[in-house]
Amino acid sequence: MAEPKILTITQAYSNFWTKYFVFSGTARRSEFWWTFLVNMSIGFIIGMINVRLMGAHQAGPHLLAAVFLLVTIIPSISQLARRCHDAGFSAWWLMALLIPIVDALVLLYIAMVPTDTFRPNKFRR
Numbered sequence: 341m342a343e344p345k346i347l348t349i350t351q352a353y354s355n356f357w358t359k360y361f362v363f364s365g366t367a368r369r370s371e372f373w374w375t376f377l378v379n380m381s382i383g384f385i386i387g388m389i390n391v392r393l394m395g396a397h398q399a400g401p402h403l404l405a406a407v408f409l410l411v412t413i414i415p416s417i418s419q420l421a422r423r424c425h426d427a428g429f430s431a432w433w434l435m436a437l438l439i440p441i442v443d444a445l446v447l448l449y450i451a452m453v454p455t456d457t458f459r460p461n462k463f464r465r
Contacts, residue, residue, distance in 0.1 A: 346370045353378050359422070360415045363431060367422035372451055375419060379412060420450065428456030 345368065347355070352374035355367070386404045421431035427450060436446040 347374065349374045349378065356415050356419060359418060361418060363418050363421045364425070365422050366426035366455075367419050368426060368455060369423075369451070372419060372423050375416075376451075379416075382408065420447075423450055426455050427453040 347368060347370045352371040355371055356375045359365075383405070386402075386408055389404060390402050417434070420434055424431045424433055429450070433446065433450065437443040
């Protein structure tokens with residue numbers, strides 16, 4: 341089998357937004373982790389802006405964080421579905437994310453498992 345293609349950070353983040361509602365197909369580990377890194381960095385920057393605007397000890401609505409979460413929730417779920425497919429699993433495994441504690445373990449496993457190149461994968465075109 342051919343080696344899986346490793347995406348650059350710009351390719352991965354571009355795929356994240358262009359495949360906003362695409363729940364079919366696959367997403368490589370590199371695509372998932374680069375997107376995770378960029379989104380965590382943006383979240384950190386938004387957090388710093390919130391602290392700067394409202395003060396470190398102020399509790400209050402974090403409008404920027406809420407908007408970012410709402411904008412990225414659907415493409416994040418679609419990318420996780422494609423990541424499941426790449427690993428050879430059904431996206432229905434994402435339902436485990438609704439179970440506390442189990443959710444983190446399932447998410448970590450889906451994110452870490454390598455591309456399934458050893459068995460026929462019905463999700464890959």
